[in-house]
Amino acid sequence: MSIRKLKSKKYGYIYQVDMRYKDPYGVTQRHTKSGFRTKKEARNYEASIIEKSNAKVLIPESRKRTLNDVFDEYVEIEGKIKWAPATLYYYIKTHQTYVKGNFGNVPIESVSYVSLQAHINELSQRYNYPTVKNIKKVYSVIFKHGVRAGYISINPVPNILLPNKPEKKEGVEIISDDDLKRLIEEIIKASPNRCFAKKAQYKYKSYGIALLIGRYTGLRISEVMALKKEDFDLERNQLTIRRRIEHAGLKRKEIYLTERLKTKSSKARVEICSILSEYLKSWFVENPYDFVICDEHGDFISPVNFQERIRDTAKKLDIKFHYHMLRHTYATELMVAGVNPIVVRDLLRHSTVNTTWNVYTHPSRDDQRKVLDDLYDDNVEFMDNDMKIRF
Structure with a gap:
């Protein structure tokens, strides 16, 4: 008999459905679900399982897997293949910090839309919007995998x-050239009281070059840190981007190079301006190593240490800045100058022109006003002659 009556401390008695059925592949499976308050509820559920079996529909397995279990399985089966190490690290870190010790212990099959929405509402009282948005991304991969694996039939996310x-x-946020100049001049200074000040100054100059490369190419920080001299053709003003460093969650000695970039279009040859070429020619004379950005021993520079010095210096100078602003500044300047969006897409190495268009076609109100003034400037003469419209 597939329906059983069980004792319950809370309700006295509950009913359990324990049945066998044929899956879409003809294999006999066992399905168990408890907690029904009446025998009628259990029979209705049993009938739904039989109906799905007859229709050759895959029935979710009842294994009491928690959200943590499903996430760990997702990482092993899909995550390590699908995501770059930095992205996977971001998911794992978010899961460990905000999900694992809390809602993560709940069985996935018992999570409904109502309970998950209430949980998200509660998180919103404690954390800011970007954090809660990131937590939702983790739940999204958990429930998508749960559906694909057959643990649940509905994804509430x-x-x-x-x-x-x-x-x-x-x-988008940009930085002016005046503020960038002030930032670089302060960053490359080494304290005279610091031990090994000469070596520190070499590293800080390297920091300054990293900022200039970001400003005049729009490269991401992980790409800049992986550049070698051989990637530049300074006579033709060209740069080939072919690798980046993997550093998320790693110590400085564990940082390594990878040719797996953000997208396929990220790997490309682009033109660079003469200003940057001149800076680099001077730097290559002073820098004896293969890597363009490195410490006094020619080793990788940790982006964490790099960004800490930038953050502290920017705060000291009262300049709002983070490294990705250089990419925004480069792109925005091109768009405001009227450069064809296709050209901007290629220089930024976006996958599609839609990305370029959606992100960087939001001029400020001053830009909008200037365009209108320039467009209708010739009409002032029209308004001053005898043909002036009178109302």
Whole structure:
């Protein structure tokens, strides 16, 4: 008999469905589910399983897997293949910090839309919007994998709303050349009281070159840190991007090179400006190593240490700055100058022009006003002659 009556401390009695059925491949499977308050509920559930079996529908397995179990399985089966190490590290870190010790212990089959939405609402009271958005991404991969693996039949995440969504900011954050000049001049200074000041100054000059490369190429920091002299053709003003460093969650000695870039289009040859070429010609005379950005021994520079010095220096100078602003500045300057978006896409190595268009076509109000003034400047004469419109 597939329906059993069981004792329950809370309700006195509950009913359990324990049945065997044929899956879509003709293999006999066992399916068990408890907790029904009445025998009628259990019979209705049993009938739904029989109906799905007859329709050759894959029935979720009842294995009491928690969200943590499913996430760990996702990492091993899909994550390590699908994601770059840095992206996978981001998912694992978010899971460990915000999911594992809390909601992660709940069996995945018992999570409903209502309980998950209530959980997200509660998180929104404690964390800011970007953090909760990242947590939702982790739940998304968990439930998608749960559906694919047959542990659940419905994914509630697409219906989950994120409370307290901030208003969309106009445009992107950029840095002026004056502020960048001040930042670089301060960064390359080595304290005269510091031991090994000469070696430190070499490293800090390397920091300054990294900022200039970001400013005049829009390269990501992991790409800049992996550049070698052989990647540049300074006579033709060309640069080939072919690798980046993998550093997420790694100590400095564990950092390594990888040719797996963000997208296929990230690996490319691009043109660079003469200004950057001149800076690099001077730097290559002083730098005896193969890597363009390195410490006094020619070793990798940790992006963490690099960004800490940048952050501290920017704070000291009261300049709002993070490294990715250089990419925004480069792209925005090209778009404002009227460069064809296809050219901008190629220089930034975006996968599609839509990315370029959606991110960097948000000029400021001053830019909008200037365009209108320039466009209708010739109409002033029209308004001053005898044909002036009178209302």
